[in-house]
Amino acid sequence: MELNKTYDPKAAENHWYKWWMENGFFRSVPDGREPYTVVIPPPNVTGVLHMGHMLNNTIQDVLVRRARMLGKNACWVPGTDHASIATEAKVVALLREKGIDKRSLSREEFLKYAWEWKEKYGGIILEQLKKLGASCDWDRTRFTMEEELSESVVDVFIDLYKKGYIYRGTRMVNWDVAALTAVSDEEVFMKEGMSKLFYVKYQIEGSNEFLTIATTRPETILGDTAVCVHPEDPRYAHLKGKRVVVPLVNRSVPVIFDEYVDKEFGTGALKVTPAHDKNDYELGKKHKLESIDVLNPNGTMSNAAQLYIGLDRFACRKQIVIDLEAKGHLVKVEEIKNNVGYSERTNVVIEPRLSMQWYVAMKEISKPALENVVNGKVQLIPDKFINTYKYWMEGVHDWCISRQLWWGQRIPAWYDKDGNFVVAKTAEEAIKQFQTVHRKSYIVNDLKQDEDVVDTWFSSWLWPISVFDPKVFANGKEKANADLKYYYPTNDLVTAPEILFFWVARMIIAGYEYMGDKPFSNVYLTGIVRDKQGRKMSKSLGNSPDPLDLIEKYGADGVRVGMLLCSPAGNDLPFDESLCEQGRNFSNKIWNAFRLLSGFTVDKNLAQPDSAKIAVEWFNAKFNSALAEINDHYTKFRLSDALMATYKLIWDDFCSWYLEMIKPDFVDGKANPVDQKTFDATTLIFEKLMKVLHPFMPFITEELYHHLAERKTTDAIIVAPWPEISKADNSIVEKFNIAIEVVMNIRNIRNQRNISPKEKLELVVTSAASEKMFDGIIQKLAGLSSVAYSKEKPESAIGFIIKSNEYFVPIHVDPEEEKKRLAKELEYNKGFLASVQKKLANEKFVANAKPELIEMEKKKQADAESKIKAIEAQLSNL
């Protein structure tokens, strides 16, 4: 078999992914085994894979693959989210490109276009996940707007309405003037920026006096219905009972007094526009003010404004300032720093707007979700997020769930001609309800369904339940199907901290409400992928590499390793392509280790040399301790540490040490054969290493697993059992360290003396070494021609003493240098000894410390003493 020097990942990726699928390794059905379940955070159906998905799904795949190898029934449910606002915006934009205006279409026509778009592009992101190696059970793929899931949304709406959690109310909402819909508080992001603060004077009615207010939004002056000052502000005490005239529209409005006003800000006088500001709205309610809505839903000035009708709010702002100035109302303009809310979806400035919306009352329903995170039943990883979570849940506000869109689940509320409404699944059902309540007959045409759809998160909060059994919300949890019973609660959820409240908290709420149980046990919160300069990767900055390009360049395995190398849970990930390079290099290293192994010729008659026997023993012990460490990292979700431990086990311990030890010598340009025992042991080790590596690098490990032996189709590394920690004698590792130290010392001498690795040296050992068994290995690794034993140190040799053994290499090294080195070492050891002695002499320490600790300290003391003696002896020899 001819193998290239460099590993080419492409062939393996294409072949094995298909092979895994064909053989059903990703599929999962309930059985007697322990389930391990993960539901994917459904990506936006119209989205394309970005680095965030990449990180997220790599982590999930690592967890799922390891669980599968641990013998669990691993089930990873994929799917997509209909993402109402984002998708609708995309479809609207697309239609506009075609010259079609959304407003010219009926709801049905629009939805037809939207579904077309979904069918055409909706699958892309899932196809991209396959390139990454994601081992999802694709037969279970779900979409939040598919029929069954939409029905479950409606069921839940009706149920919550019946329970009194859902209500309809007029509130100040965040209005997106581009999408023409309300958005939730969580969908508004605040941007700090410089704004102009305009000082405008209002004439006091019946006087020539003026009252100056300050505002950043002068266009809302047209909707002013009061001016408010602080009751204890001496400057305005005389205005009690007075009225002022709103400029331009010349409306007379009262001066009101409220402690809400900050005397220090601006002039201490606040204009009140109840229709366009949350706080003003509250003021308006309190003081029973009129509310004048001067804006149309699309952000242009409304008829109620009287002036500038139809003009965009920002254009109006410019114009009104000019006009105010012309009329002498503008006092001055200041630049101030303030925060302005923007829509996360459409990036336009959010307009507070009074409107009738549907809400979920959150206070009661969210109680178990708070409690069970605080008590640790649902664990957040890292747990630093608990505080934020707690804070948010304690102050949770009602959730505005209606959206003025078409793409989504339509609200199951029905109105009659008088504006009465009922909540019902179908029109027929609605009619029945109306007839019972109003005691008259209705026909379908009398009723109109609510035009709005529900917030996307109102469907995705059901995700961990609905992907298994969408009917359970109607049937009740007692009648849950087999899948749901088996897979719920799921185990781990991997997602970004940004959607902790949007989604995670709400899933926990829904979980307790409908299943009486948590939706998942652990929430692994990933960091944000940033570029080298620490900027968030985003499309608009253009600083995000295309993950598929990276896979093309470094292989899926390489990119996976690159992503995981630097991403402890919850930490931002400063992404750098060179990390993928490191991942690719690692693939290549493994590939070449395999090439070495595959090139061995085996001689069955050959006895196993002692050095190889020891090497195998040593590596197995090393493997055991490394595996224990790796397992521990996994249970604590420290994936980058688990990867690093695996990486070092393979690269350092296996390749750099073990393989060098057992590698056959060359004689006359031909490699010596290896004995069967060593070959078999090495093959077995290689196989174990591939297993431990598989969750991180699925493709190359599967590829090599099949190179190592002929396998049946059922024998795949993806389902191979995770290695066990065997009981082995670990004392060899410690003894071996002596040999390693000797080798390093000799290498050092070579380096210092500029002796080529090719030049063979002689080693003379001057004591009856109990670790004689390492001689063969030392000889090999340090490039020695022989190891001899002698009672006397040869004249020409400088030596080093390690533990009880003395090894001398007959090389001349400057004795002065050596003296210095030894002196330093001596000093260090003496310092160490002193500190140990001091500790043991300390009464408090002896009194308080555990007996084991004192034993340990005593052992340290003895070790240090003998080491000092040895160094002193060596020094006197020089």
Next chain:
RNA sequence: GGGAGCUUAGCUCAGCUGGUUCAGAGCACCUGCCUUACAAGCAGGGGGUCACAGGUUCGAACCCUGUAGCUCCCACCA
């Protein structure tokens, strides 16, 4: 404005119950090697006042207080 967290090597981060297995890892860097698995490699090396100042302790990267800087979350004074 309120809250949480962070500050350890050039970079990204580990560091558990306070104790010379604690000052670490990976990458980057420097030196020498195209040696027969691998230059996508091998061997070796340098590099830190653990943010700063106090305190507690026999002993502090670790505990306490203060200061500075950074990050995130919540609120939104127009």
